[in-house]
Amino acid sequence: MGRFDDRAAIVTGGALGIGGGCARRLAGDGASVLIVDINEESGLETVKEIRAAGGKVELMIGDVANESVAFDMVEKSMSLFGRLDLLIQNAYGGGSDTAGSAVDVTQQAWSKGMDLLVGALYLGAKFGVPAMEESGADPNFEPPVWGGAGRRHGARPRENVGRIVNMSSVHGLLNAPRSLIYESGKAAVIGLTRQMAVDFGPMGITVNAIAPGHIVTERGDEMWNEVGNDAGFKLFEIQYPVRRTGIPADIANAVGFLCSNEASFINGQILAVDGGLSIQLQEDIVMDTKDYIVSNPHLRTHFDNKPEKSDRW
Numbered sequence: 001m002g003r004f005d006d007r008a009a010i011v012t013g014g015a016l017g018i019g020g021g022c023a024r025r026l027a028g029d030g031a032s033v034l035i036v037d038i039n040e041e042s043g044l045e046t047v048k049e050i051r052a053a054g055g056k057v058e059l060m061i062g063d064v065a066n067e068s069v070a071f072d073m074v075e076k077s078m079s080l081f082g083r084l085d086l087l088i089q090n091a092y093g094g095g096s097d098t099a100g101s102a103v104d105v106t107q108q109a110w111s112k113g114m115d116l117l118v119g120a121l122y123l124g125a126k127f128g129v130p131a132m133e134e135s136g137a138d139p140n141f142e143p144p145v146w147g148g149a150g151r152r153h154g155a156r157p158r159e160n161v162g163r164i165v166n167m168s169s170v171h172g173l174l175n176a177p178r179s180l181i182y183e184s185g186k187a188a189v190i191g192l193t194r195q196m197a198v199d200f201g202p203m204g205i206t207v208n209a210i211a212p213g214h215i216v217t218e219r220g221d222e223m224w225n226e227v228g229n230d231a232g233f234k235l236f237e238i239q240y241p242v243r244r245t246g247i248p249a250d251i252a253n254a255v256g257f258l259c260s261n262e263a264s265f266i267n268g269q270i271l272a273v274d275g276g277l278s279i280q281l282q283e284d285i286v287m288d289t290k291d292y293i294v295s296n297p298h299l300r301t302h303f304d305n306k307p308e309k310s311d312r313w
């Protein structure tokens with residue numbers, strides 16, 4: 001039996017990248033998955049792949065920053081699968097107008113960025129939480145016998161009714177220069193996650209966030225092939241204590257755990273899945289990598305196609 005048999009999941013931005021990895025993981029563990037994405041071509045490919053592996057999956061095309069799309073995706077999960085249990089809020093596409101400080105970015109880009117980075121997560125919960133409540137607890141969940149020294153009073157609290165996992169980033173924990181929209185948005189995801197954890201915990205719905213480090217997705221791979229080289233990629237890897245960057249499956253494994261019944265006492269947490277990147281002291285890592293950079297003057301990373309490189313020294 002799969003750990004998500006008889007459970008239904010929505011994965012936003014599930015056509016590609018981290019979301020694609022999450023959709024494959026949840027479907028592989030038995031969930032019926034609804035992918036919601038703006039990219040039909042990649043969405044259909046991922047659906048084909050999941051079905052070929054025996055998974056249950058459907059695709060809905062739509063921009064999750066729109067209220068009507070957020071409403072429809074929840075309706076669709078209820079009508080197709082009869083329930084909603086797991087909501088993975090992952091969609092984000094960036095854009096050429098998102099870089100810059102408060103002085104640089106337009107108000108239009110700011111609002112559009114916040115609508116997707118933060119607004120879509122609010123909308124997903126707004127419509128998703130009542131559907132999770134209506135669906136009720138995992139039908140296969142057997143509550144363990146209480147072993148709390150007789151201190152448990154009254155009825156058991158609701159448990160394993162639903163899970164929301166929001167995609168933040170190490171950029172929500174630490175700030176990179178000239179990235180106002182992304183860094184503010186990903187930090188807001190952390191605040192929103194904690195608030196929702198407090199609001200929905202009593203309903204048996206846990207809300208957590210994941211803060212991935214550098215995850216090489218299909219798009220990331222293209223970008224590295226276009227602009228970077230092996231020496232540049234190694235520069236990224238040596239900044240990670242585990243000496244590698246991530247792949248979508250690393251994040252999908254964490255999402256799978258947070259969605260499982262084993263994680264029912266984990267709520268409102270921000271799990272950095274970054275090989276230890278964000279717990280290092282920056283001064284030391286910069287000094288350690290200096291020698292590597294000096295001895296590899298031809299290294300190139302995807303940062304080399306950023307028009308606005310630092311000129312502050």
Ligand SMILES: NC(=O)c1ccc[n+]([C@@H]2O[C@H](COP(=O)([O-])OP(=O)(O)OC[C@H]3O[C@@H](n4cnc5c(N)ncnc54)[C@H](O)[C@@H]3O)[C@@H](O)[C@H]2O)c1
Binds near residue numbers: 168214
């Ligand atoms: N890849 C990384 O290194 C990394 C690191 C930290 C956090 N993240 C976060 O993880 C999430 C996924 O990133 P990724 O690298 O897999 O991205 P990606 O570009 O590979 O995939 C994103 C998916 O979201 C879809 N999408 C974009 N805008 C959408 C919208 N408005 N409505 C519906 N779907 C939309 C895209 O079509 C695509 O399928 C994002 O929230 C990103 O900020 C990524």
